[in-house]
Amino acid sequence: MSYNCYNCGKTYGQDELILECSCGGYLKAPERTLRKKDIISGDPTLWRYRKALPIGENETVVSLGEGLTPLVKTNLGGLFFKADSLMPTGSFKDRGAALVINHLKKLGIKKVINDSSGNAAAAYAAYCAAAGLECHIFTPASTSAGKLVQIQMYGATITKVTGARDQVTIAAKEEAKKQEGEAMYAGHNIHPLFPEGCKTAAYEIWEQLGWEVPDNVVVPFGGGSAMLGMYKGFRELLSVGEIPRMPRIFVIQANSCNPLYSLFIGKEELAQCVPSLAEGIAIAQPIKKVEAVAAVRQTGGSVEVVSEAEIVEALGKAAKAGFYVEPTTAATIAGALRLQRTGVIDANEKTVVLLTGNGLKATDKIGQAMGFMNASQ
């Protein structure tokens, strides 16, 4: 398999230790296909779809049991929740991390470097631990100590970087350059295999709905891996006729950080990025935003923004329906409920909301937002 530059189309081998094209563009893995008969039904993990993943039929992988999370019909507007909040590290990022870390191990990389402070860092750290690789995470200096505990528990090294968010990325890349051959920077927002892992959520939804395509899928948007993975997964089913059409894909951002929304409505001058409760999607300059907007349009979906108040309200509504989710996921639920209220989505349609992260990861933030504890507790 090879990768192609999204910008200029140049081809690179899958085993080349490269993440960006010489033109500066990011790399994409080509579309594959998946048919019902390809699924290894005895494997209760995402590796049941290995026919559509860049891995050999009999190759062993490091697995924490990722994938095949429940799809639950809720009493919240009849929405289906895809509970990736129940993944091994508590977020959907395990899908991408499992693919990336297994690939880097195969290439002989000894140390993986990523820049993140949240769910992706925890996922990388966990899979590196299981695979016996070193993991070095670069985080913004402002990252709360509580968030770093899970990452440190998996044995990852943490370096805090002062300055803007892009300084963190630069520091991570510089560290990797110093140890070329041994260490590799494998940023989750840019590595071409990350969306390959995320696409398996689409396969699972199709399988769990009894081989049907949902009418709508609602996902949050930060760097785009959930959304572009979902899009790719359904495209791959469509291309071989396993589903008759694409679902509409709706993408939710917090209004506090809305670069995709402002691009979607053609008013990039309105883009802003100030701190949001939905910190998992507060990314000011998502590099895949042009591709994402084109994909959303192609499915007939849209990009929506929700307020901080709507996020808090949705945290409560989700919990009262039995789902304890992190604020980023609550933003997604708030968006889905709004789309129902405004009639864009009909309550009788099959609408799947991706629960990207577990509430247990953000108990301090949730407690403060709901007024159960104050900031100093």
Ligand SMILES: [Zn+2]
């Ligand atoms: Zn290029």
